[in-house]
Amino acid sequence: MKLIIFVLTIFCLGVTMEAKAQSSEANSQNDRKILVAYFSWSGNAKALAGQIAQATGGDLFEIKTSIVYPNTYNACTEVAKQEQEKNARPILSGSVENMAQYDIIFLCYPNWWGTLPMGVFTFLEAYDFSAKTIYPLVTHGGSRFGRSLDDIKKLSPKAIIGQGIEISAFDRDPSDSPKVKVPNTKVTSWLNTLGLTK
Numbered sequence: 443m444k445l446i447i448f449v450l451t452i453f454c455l456g457v458t459m460e461a462k463a464q465s466s467e468a469n470s471q472n473d474r475k476i477l478v479a480y481f482s483w484s485g486n487a488k489a490l491a492g493q494i495a496q497a498t499g500g501d502l503f504e505i506k507t508s509i510v511y512p513n514t515y516n517a518c519t520e521v522a523k524q525e526q527e528k529n530a531r532p533i534l535s536g537s538v539e540n541m542a543q544y545d546i547i548f549l550c551y552p553n554w555w556g557t558l559p560m561g562v563f564t565f566l567e568a569y570d571f572s573a574k575t576i577y578p579l580v581t582h583g584g585s586r587f588g589r590s591l592d593d594i595k596k597l598s599p600k601a602i603i604g605q606g607i608e609i610s611a612f613d614r615d616p617s618d619s620p621k622v623k624v625p626n627t628k629v630t631s632w633l634n635t636l637g638l639t640k
């Protein structure tokens with residue numbers, strides 16, 4: 443009899459602990475604070491960042507350089523090429539308020555000359571990403587991620603780099619309407635796979 447009571451007690455304790463663990467896991471999912479940081483020249487990465495912020499409830503932040511890039515494609519590529527050759531760190535005109543509060547950062551950017559625009563280099567070097575997960579989203583004209591994933595790892599070595607996504611999107615000038623239409627179904631499935639929708 444004592445043995446049966448003992449076994450039943452152990453069983454009930456196990457069920458209670460499992461229920462507690464599940465509820466705290468659910469809470470921590472909801473408690474995760476999300477930042478959606480984006481750099482965009484002709485609006486595609488911006489539109490997708492907006493979609494992500496809406497779907498996840500994350501805060502939007504534009505990575506904006508003090509230098510304003512030329513409005514025509516060829517001129518912009520020239521300036522960007524020179525910045526890359528100089529390994530420049532363009533000054534940013536704003537900063538994230540209390541980065542420490544965020545657990546997850548979606549980083550949306552266009553592929554510029556095979557990697558991140560240099561302003562995104564400045565951004566990644568400006569914060570401590572320890573214990574934070576960065577999910578990269580690149581828009582591009584054919585080169586997909588290029589070297590950008592390696593560069594993100596180098597620039598934020600303490601971050602965990604989560605599964606990224608590449609979206610083909612190429613506009614000649616900012617005056618053209620963005621090629622991507624939102625909500626973009628590929629981005630929607632990615633967010634569902636990550637389990638990060640509201």
Ligand SMILES: Cc1cc2nc3c(=O)[nH]c(=O)nc-3n(C[C@H](O)[C@H](O)[C@H](O)COP(=O)(O)O)c2cc1C
Nearest residue numbers: 482483484485486487552555556581582583584585
């Ligand atoms: C300065 C510059 C450099 C670019 N370099 C590349 C490149 O190396 N590979 C590529 O696939 N697309 C390249 N592109 C095309 C952009 O990736 C594409 O226009 C961008 O993803 C659109 O995003 P946005 O509208 O958010 O700016 C370049 C565009 C610019 C303006």
